[in-house]
Amino acid sequence: MEELVLEFNNVHVLYKSYMSFIKEGGLFVVTNRTYDLGHSLALSVLLPGAIEPLSVSGRVCWLTPPASHSSAPQGVGVAFIDDKHHLKDRIETMLGPMLNSGEATYTM
Structure with a gap:
């Protein structure tokens, strides 16, 4: 399974x-590579302030093609499948009240 490395320097x-x-x-994941919906990927994610990356497997569930009508960069959304390190919970704890922000994200 292909692994993508993501490093987040700030929240x-x-x-x-x-x-x-x-x-x-x-x-x-910002990438110019082309993936199909349902493609399996492994992510190695380094959260802000973390020393060691966390691994999670997932499937492509979102596609933003090049030259999309939004200002979002080209890339793919990967839904977590095997989150044994509780990455979702760690991210949501780190983001806290930001989760209710009206600020646009790369997907919505």
Whole structure:
């Protein structure tokens, strides 16, 4: 399974990438590679302030093509499948009240 490495330097970028509308959690990955919906990927995610990355497997559930009508970058949304490190919970704790923000994210 292909692994993508994501490094978040601050919570603002994490907020823009987090897909809170997905029940299991998910992250948007900025990439110019093309993936199909349902494609399995492994993510290695380094959260802001963390020393070690956390691994999670997922499936592509969102596509933002190049030259989309929004200002969002090209990439894919990956819904978490095997979240044994509780990445969703860690992200939501880190983002806290930002989750209710009206600020646009890369997906919605």
